[in-house]
Amino acid sequence: MADVLPKKTVLKDVKIFKDLEEEIIKTDKCCACGACVAYCSSQMFDVIKMEGYSPQFIADANVDNCKECGLCYYICPQTEPLMKQLNQDYRIKDKIGFIQDIVAAKTTDEKIKEMGQDGGLVTTLLMYLFDKNKIDAAIVSEYDEKLQPIPKIIYNKEELLKSSGTRYSISSNILPLTDLYSIANKIVEKQHQIYDINQIRMAFVGTPCQCRAVRKMQLLSISPAHVIKYVFGLFCMENFDYEKLFQLVKNETNEDSTNIAKMNIKKNFFITNKDNKVYEVELKKFDDAVRNHCHDCDEFTGRFADISFGGSGAVQQNSMVIIRTEKGEELIRDVSIAGYIDKFIPKKSTIAEWKAKKIDLLRRMTNNKIKKS
Amino acid sequence: MKKLGGNSKSVVIIGAGIAGIQSALDLGDMGIQVHLIEKQPCIGGRMAQLDKTFPTLDCSICILAPKLSECYRHPNITLHTLSEVQKIGGSVGNFSVDVLKHARYVKEDVCTNCGDCGTICPVRGITNFFDANLVTQAAAQIAFPAAVPAAYRIDPSKCLYLNYEICGLCYQNCGADAIDFTQKDSVLSLDNVGAIIVATGLDLAEDIHTLNIYGYQKYDNVVTAMELERLICASGPQAGHLSRLTDGKHPKKVAFLQCIDSRTQKGQMYCSSVCCMYTTKEAMIAYEHDNELESYVFYIDMRAGGKGFQKFLQRGAKEYNIKYVKSKISYIEVDENDNPIITYENYETSEIKQLTVDLVVLATCIIPSRGINNLADILGIDLDHYDFVKTNPFFPVETSIEGIYTCGCAREPMDIPRSVAEASGAAARAAEVIKGG
Secondary structure (H helix, E strand, O other): OOOOOOOOOOOOOOOOOOHHHHHHHOOOOOOOOOOOHHHHHOOOOOOEEEEEEEEEOOOOOHHHOOOOOHHHHOOOOOOOOOHHHHHHHHOOOOOOOOOOOOEEEEOOOOOOOOOOOOOOOOHHHHHHHOOOOOEEEEEEEEEOOOOOOEEEEOHHHOHHHHHHOOOEEEEOHHHHHHHHHHHHHHHHHHOOOOHHHHHHOOOEEHHHHHHHHHHHHHHOEEEHHHHHEEEEEOOOOOOOOOHHHHHHHHHHHOOOOOHEEEEEEOOEEEEEEOOOEEEEEEEHHHHHHHHHHHHOOOOOOOOOOOEEEOOOOOOOOEEEEEEEHHHHHHHHHHHOOOEEEOOOOOOOOOOOHHHHHHHHHHHHHHHHHHOOO | OOOOOOOEEEEEEEEHHHHHHHHHHHHHHOOOEEEOOOOOOOOOOHHHHHOEEEEOOOEEHHHHHHHHOOOOHHEEEEOOOOOEEEEEOOOOEEEEEEEEEOOOOEOOOOOOOOHHHHHOOEEOEEOOOOOOOOOOOOOEOOOOOOOOOOOOOOOOOHHHHHHHHHOOOOHHOOOOOOOOOOOEEEEEEEEEEEEEOOOOOOEEEHHOOOOOOOEEEOOOOEEEEHHHHHHHHOOOOOOOOOOOOOOOOOEEEEEEEEEEEOOOOOOOOOOOOOOHHHHHHHHHHHHHHHOOEEEEEEOOEEEEEOHHHHHHHHHHHHHHEEEEEEEEEEEEEEOOOOEEEEEEEEOOEEEEEEEOOEEEEEEEEEEOOHHHHHHHHOOOOOOOOOOOOOOOOOOOEEEOOOOOEOOOOHHOOHHHHHHHHHHHHHHHHHHHHHHHO
């Protein structure tokens, strides 16, 4: 074997992917967002890949390809670096995060009403952004035929409906950004205002941990997350391991993943099969399938999003919306003026009382999540 | 080339646009030592951004590029890029000038301008001022491939190594070993400076405040004249194929709106002086790219005060399908295909009319360079109430302080030929001081 020349570097004591492997991945704290792999592969360093839900070296031979730049460790949502700065930037003082405004709202679009979860808001907002040509693409997740969520890049609102509704296991939503070139090619075919691939405008929908990874990348303004213009967070109590979840579903209902039409959590787990038979299973029974990293997570409402969405606390057919940033506020205002959404107006109490009550509820739920772990 | 004795006085020129460059070359050719100070990482200023110049329709960078490299290699000219004047002392004939030199973090004389650092740099999305912020670049960056000095630069506000001590990929990737993170900002003290020339040039209205009139920034098919200049330029973001920002179609009907932010109490009160001419120039270039193009110039009054200028306008109307409409714009909307609809009053017929076009170009006002206030405080020179350098009509290149001269758009809005003429004038006055005339 040829001698490997020492790497030319200016860095001292930088934590690299080996450290990430030791501290996060091997200890089962990895949230499978795909940020490290998306960054490294987009640079074409040929070092790491996503194996199922876990990042790892492509092969032993690829270990030496590592440039030891330390960015993967820095941008991992589960590591310490940058968190202080991020908390400051997003004005986060407690577990629920900064709340610019809180509203409940529902879509006015009939199709989305049918397909979406709760108020169908995320789908509606993305539809608005596509309609008004404010984004070129969006990263969402979609079920495959075995109900495994897969990250998907969509380029127009027609593809949007497939991705509405909630997923209960994780998809590595940052991962598809790896191939920014082919994303750019698809966009350039339709729209010519892009002079370079760095000018693509995308919206990102993800769990709180994924949003955190995106924000870490954006703080450094590094490729490929620099193309994300809107970050939509989803309320997240916990996430299930896909394999374990469907093993348990099979045990409880005797249904294969391919024969399940819909799943929904409302106090208990409701599973509907393709013949419209509904099973109700206690949520506790699925505890073993909860991903390990969720046990340490203290984020329920998505503190780093522009806007976070969830069903908790909203009246029937509405979504709860927490607006975090000015960009988020502007968007919600524009969308509601354009008539895409209907805001919920409380009848029994004043708006201020209603808001305080809702914030209190979400705070309690956040504490529940922390206690549970 | 002549060179005065080693202990002779030098001239400091602040600003390396076409005016500063012309002064530097004049003085350098006389054998006088010149320190040319530029805030940006490269020299050339606004002229380097332009596609063509009026009234001859010469390629701007083709005229400028030889001057740029001459400036760089001239034995009597020392170029200080990324530098600012921090302090001055003394008086005419014997100034001392402290120059703050920002670190480039790339060895200027070693860098081969290959671009490997910019390719591997993970930081993306930093807008490039040179392309009117229409394209973005990495933290290891160069304004344009032919920039002088032909060296990359690392943006310290975004660089991951300088901020977090991670990354270092450019250092690893640089074949020439030109990256030098040990560089620090430093202060250079220049003594025995005989005279100073302020040639800080111009900025544009859109640079200082968000221009939100006439749908700019709201509608993608409303652009500024500088943006059009880059869009139409062969080395610009669209490689010279003028197309609309919304759908990439070639515009067939273009409206040029004059006096944007100038001659108004809401913006600048003065006439920006060059817009009537450059608008006609831009309409002509656009026509040369596409002979089916119709241009409409919405103006208050045409100001063509210069040699051959009136003829230039007439040529525009006759040969380049430009229609001049004396009018007042009321407002702009867009239709469902993003085509701007202009509502205006035609002054000649007093009718309220509407015109749908493919693209609107705003002739934005020239304003004094940002930072002129700060510089004026440092130098102690007076500014007029628009913040241009105050001069006497009969001594147009002299500021309120003896030994400090000015030229070009630092003084008032003017075109390139006049800037060059004034630059030579300022150089001559500075030479008088040095040579004891």
